[in-house]
Amino acid sequence: KAGVTQTPRYLIKTRGQQVTLSCSPISGHRSVSWYQQTPGQGLQFLFEYFSETQRNKGNFPGRFSGRQFSNSRSEMNVSTLELGDSALYLCASSLVLAGGNTQYFGPGTRLTVL
Amino acid sequence: AQSVTQPDIHITVSEGASLELRCNYSYGATPYLFWYVQSPGQGLQLLLKYFSGDTLVQGIKGFEAEFKRSQSSFNLRKPSVHWSDAAEYFCAVGAPNTGNQFYFGTGTSLTVIP
Numbered sequence: 001k002a003g004v005t006q007t008p009r010y011l012i013k014t015r016g017q018q019v020t021l022s023c024s025p026i027s028g029h030r031s032v033s034w035y036q037q038t039p040g041q042g043l044q045f046l047f048e049y050f051s052e053t054q055r056n057k058g059n060f061p062g063r064f065s066g067r068q069f070s071n072s073r074s075e076m077n078v079s080t081l082e083l084g085d086s087a088l089y090l091c092a093s094s095l096v097l098a099g100g101n102t103q104y105f106g107p108g109t110r111l112t113v114l
Numbered sequence: 115a116q117s118v119t120q121p122d123i124h125i126t127v128s129e130g131a132s133l134e135l136r137c138n139y140s141y142g143a144t145p146y147l148f149w150y151v152q153s154p155g156q157g158l159q160l161l162l163k164y165f166s167g168d169t170l171v172q173g174i175k176g177f178e179a180e181f182k183r184s185q186s187s188f189n190l191r192k193p194s195v196h197w198s199d200a201a202e203y204f205c206a207v208g209a210p211n212t213g214n215q216f217y218f219g220t221g222t223s224l225t226v227i228p
Contacts, residue, residue: 004157031213031214033214033215033216035216035218042218042219042220042221043204043206043216043218043221044218045215045216045217048213048214048215050213055213056212056213056214056215058215090157090158092158092214094214101208101214102148102160102163103160103214103216104160105150105157105158105159106157107155107156107157108156108157
């Protein structure tokens with residue numbers, strides 16, 4: 001099976017712009033989670049989607065949003081970009097929504113905000 | 115809330131030497147525990163996981179980890195390190211009532227000296 005894919009791999013934006021990142025989970029996986037990775041804060045959970053519904057949400061401002069489509073693909077949107085949003089954004093997919101499922105991570109999207 | 119501590123920010127070992135990476139967690143019950151590895155520019159790869167049962171778990175690439183409830187620890191070990199093991203290692207905790215939301219430690223960077 002193909003792994004988790006994320007597009008684009010690299011993005012450069014300027015402050016105030018918005019950005020959309022895409023994640024395609026492993027075939028058959030219905031849960032998609034998003035994480036932000038920065039040198040200062042490490043890996044932080046953004047949100048999780050299952051069956052097109054947001055099921056869990058981390059402690060991030062409303063500028064961060066997401067959605068999931070019927071084919072389980074997910075997008076993450078960040079509006080009004082700030083310098084601090086520069087990070088590696090990782091997507092992970094799991095088979096089902098249940099505690100402790102193994103999550104399989106994609107290679108990430110490197111976002112740079114200038 | 116769950117939390118994970120990886121006390122060692124950076125470890126240097128010689129090739130062929132043994133390795134132990136420490137992980138301590140905070141959670142009221144037995145959590146689900148994971149170790150992931152991240153190579154530069156890559157996503158996270160699962161090394162091993164603990165859900166229940168035998169407290170010594172075997173993973174890929176010759177790694178193993180031992181769950182010690184009394185010490186709230188889940189340390190990762192490898193008897194003989196290879197140069198290709200140089201990477202960032204992350205311990206993660208999940209819980210039955212939080213879907214697939216993981217809490218990650220800050221990571222331990224491993225350098226292998228030839």
